[in-house]
Amino acid sequence: MAKILVIDDNRDVCLLLKRFLSKNNFQVEVAYTGISGLELLKKTAFDIVLCDYRLPDRDGLEMIQSIKILRPTAEIIIITGYSDVKMAVNVMKRGAFEYVIKPILPNEILHTVQQALLKKEQVIAIDPKSTKKNSPPKKSKNKGLTYLEGTGVRAKQINKLIALVAPTDMTVVIEGESGTGKEVAAKRIHEASKRSKQGMIAVDCGALPKELAGSVLFGHLKGAFTGALADKIGHFEAADKGTLFLDEIGNLSYENQIKLLRVLQERKIQKIGDTKDKSIDVRVIVATNENLKEKVAKGEFREDLFYRLNEFNILLPSLRERNDDLENLCNFLLLKACDELDRPPIKLDKKVMVILKQYVWPGNIRELKNVLKRAALVCEGTAITVDHIPVEIQNPAINLAPTTAASNLTDLKSVVEEAEKKAILKALKLTGFNKSKTAALLKVDRKTLYNKIKAYDILLPA
Numbered sequence: 001m002a003k004i005l006v007i008d009d010n011r012d013v014c015l016l017l018k019r020f021l022s023k024n025n026f027q028v029e030v031a032y033t034g035i036s037g038l039e040l041l042k043k044t045a046f047d048i049v050l051c052d053y054r055l056p057d058r059d060g061l062e063m064i065q066s067i068k069i070l071r072p073t074a075e076i077i078i079i080t081g082y083s084d085v086k087m088a089v090n091v092m093k094r095g096a097f098e099y100v101i102k103p104i105l106p107n108e109i110l111h112t113v114q115q116a117l118l119k120k121e122q123v124i125a126i127d128p129k130s131t132k133k134n135s136p137p138k139k140s141k142n143k144g145l146t147y148l149e150g151t152g153v154r155a156k157q158i159n160k161l162i163a164l165v166a167p168t169d170m171t172v173v174i175e176g177e178s179g180t181g182k183e184v185a186a187k188r189i190h191e192a193s194k195r196s197k198q199g200m201i202a203v204d205c206g207a208l209p210k211e212l213a214g215s216v217l218f219g220h221l222k223g224a225f226t227g228a229l230a231d232k233i234g235h236f237e238a239a240d241k242g243t244l245f246l247d248e249i250g251n252l253s254y255e256n257q258i259k260l261l262r263v264l265q266e267r268k269i270q271k272i273g274d275t276k277d278k279s280i281d282v283r284v285i286v287a288t289n290e291n292l293k294e295k296v297a298k299g300e301f302r303e304d305l306f307y308r309l310n311e312f313n314i315l316l317p318s319l320r321e322r323n324d325d326l327e328n329l330c331n332f333l334l335l336k337a338c339d340e341l342d343r344p345p346i347k348l349d350k351k352v353m354v355i356l357k358q359y360v361w362p363g364n365i366r367e368l369k370n371v372l373k374r375a376a377l378v379c380e381g382t383a384i385t386v387d388h389i390p391v392e393i394q395n396p397a398i399n400l401a402p403t404t405a406a407s408n409l410t411d412l413k414s415v416v417e418e419a420e421k422k423a424i425l426k427a428l429k430l431t432g433f434n435k436s437k438t439a440a441l442l443k444v445d446r447k448t449l450y451n452k453i454k455a456y457d458i459l460l461p462a
């Protein structure tokens with residue numbers, strides 16, 4: 001029976017989740033503070049930790065760090081409010097499995113817990129102690145496509161690059177904001193390559209505790225260090241003849257960067273505690289949501305490793321840069337959500353589409369997927385309406401999420417429009433949505449403001 005730890009200072013939430021998850025055959029314990037949660041983790045090897053982002057004594061990022069040190073194999077699901085969604089994106093970078101938005105929907109949590117357990121099983125499958133060594137990942141009950149290639153301008157460019165590089169053995173660097181589909185792109189490259197019969201192993205370098213990274217990547221011999229109770233193969237060895245996907249490569253410690261460079265140059269690994277080398281045949285794909293060149297300039301990432309990795313580069317656009325694909329993505333993700341939730345397909349109301357198109361999606365496709373899954377959970381009818389969408393998305397002015405790198409935008413017109421829209425939303429928020437005051441603040445006449453509000457599809461509170 002899988003063990004779950006719920007950490008939340010809201011006792012009602014703990015009680016609700018404990019009852020609901022126990023009924024679904026999980027062993028559940030609860031803690032009301034970060035410290036007491038960590039104490040429980042020292043004693044028990046929980047499989048899943050459900051942790052509130054804002055605890056009285058710790059924040060979500062601190063919790064993830066501590067949990068990863070105490071129980072590196074536990075999957076962490078962060079519970080957060082919508083106003084924290086940008087931070088939720090950050091928690092994914094630090095190695096959380098997923099985030100769920102309040103108010104809590106028990107079925108959504110159950111579904112996320114099941115997905116996390118599935119991922120854990122796949123990781124256990126490469127453990128040498130497991131009889132399932134190198135067994136192929138479990139298929140979800142969903143037999144159809146797991147991603148949408150996309151038909152928009154930017155998506156087509158990416159499709160071309162993937163098709164071009166896939167048949168080669170080149171090392172690929174995939175860059176893009178969190179949730180833009182870097183892991184999906186890596187899988188697509190792997191699946192279209194000659195290595196597709198072997199597995200692709202994905203390692204989240206952001207979630208690897210510094211001290212364990214070497215052993216996890218390269219393996220160790222029994223007795224190599226305290227706690228090395230048996231020989232262990234690392235991910236490089238497990239991925240032999242296949243592909244190794246190193247996510248959040250920018251987080252690899254300097255020492256492990258040197259080791260990685262050596263492996264890439266010599267195609268040999270040495271387990272910790274071993275004196276012998278072992279040849280391996282692995283294609284490496286890495287991903288990052290940081291600017292690696294900047295990290296090189298700051299001395300945080302080795303220049304030689306950067307050039308060794310950067311044989312081919314793919315920069316994934318943010319979701320706001322591929323508005324032309326949003327509708328297709330919505331239809332695809334909604335269909336998948338209904339399938340996963342075992343409910344007949346539902347549609348998106350046209351008004352919802354307008355709202356989704358004007359939101360900036362800081363969490364990119366992951367955020368869109370979560371919003372649609374949640375909407376599919378709460379929708380009792382045959383179409384998702386505005387009421388099923390979080391208010392922060394219905395009216396972005398409430399939770400103004402700034403677009404990041406404007407330099408990523410495709411043309412000057414888009415940059416200007418994006419900046420204008422942002423300024424108008426900000427001014428509207430500042431003036432309590434008073435249009436005369438907003439026009440005065442922006443030093444334009446009311447008519448110009450009205451026209452811009454209309455042109456940018458800005459929704460005003462009723």
Ligand SMILES: Nc1ncnc2c1ncn2[C@@H]1O[C@H](COP(=O)(O)OP(=O)(O)OP(=O)(O)O)[C@@H](O)[C@H]1O
Pocket residue numbers: 092093146147148149150176177178179180181182183184185247287289365366369
């Ligand atoms: N083209 C796509 N079609 C359908 N779903 C997608 C697509 N791209 C990404 N997704 C979904 O969006 C979510 C995020 O994708 P993925 O994990 O690949 O992003 P990422 O850029 O690697 O994120 P991170 O930087 O946080 O690791 C996943 O649930 C994935 O299934």
